[in-house]
Amino acid sequence: MTMKYSRQRAAILSFLQSRRDHPTAELVYSSVKEEFPNISLGTVYRNLNQLAEAGIIAKHSFGILGIDHYDYNTSPHYHFVCSCCNAVIDLPMEHSDFSSIDSEASKNFDGLIQGHRLYFCGICKKCLDQKS
Amino acid sequence: MTMKYSRQRAAILSFLQSRRDHPTAELVYSSVKEEFPNISLGTVYRNLNQLAEAGIIAKHSFGILGIDHYDYNTSPHYHFVCSCCNAVIDLPMEHSDFSSIDSEASKNFDGLIQGHRLYFCGICKKCLDQKS
DNA sequence: GATGATATCAGTAATGATTACTGTTATTAT
């Protein structure tokens, strides 16, 4: 199915592009709602999934959070999830550092390992500062 | 709150103990139902969470699967998720192989990294064999 | 520019996993 332009989708993408955090559908919704007061939450979900399917954005599902997060940055990179405020933060890191993980895991496994999901947990700087 | 014995919880734990895969609450339910025909799904969830909270079992939430899986084996180990049949399989591996991951990630991050979640994706042996 | 095909929309209902509530039953300490 060819993708037809829509102002709503453009606004959703533009919002995502403007953020360096990883908004949830709900957050995208409440922001785009300012420009399109009667946009539907379903429209947001549909477009986010469509954009993710097309490889324009990335959809991240972290097990510890029950909610999906969306990312304009599709280049492979790792994330950190704060167990205090639930923020999802980019973790700058040489990707090659972990490139050996898959082959390492393959050693003791007789299926086909195609990749891995990895993210880090802890307390972000913001929350650390607030505690002191 | 002190834990009071219950036959239902014992059956749930015993079932989990007998399995080397990582059953979902639904699977635990349908199995324990044979011994307790009118056990409630809510009872299964409540007990699984209770046991996990007490550290007797482990609860795993994989992002790509929307469903929680429960594991009698609480010792730290990694998992493989088959993208074909969704099976969750143990991945035997020297844990120490990846012990450096957290400190590696800390190098470029100014929050406190307490741990990580890592699992592997691909196609299990069973599904590979069926394809040929 | 008008026309027609259809992707997209807003609104709403449905889904699926999980949790919370309620009055009854089972366990356990005294």
Next chain:
DNA sequence: ATAATAACAGTAATCATTACTGATATCATC
């Protein structure tokens, strides 16, 4: 035996997400 209360079965509610429906917007063709 009794009394306190954890746990139960059953059911309703929650939460994120997806599916459905008739109306609207986009876009290629005339």
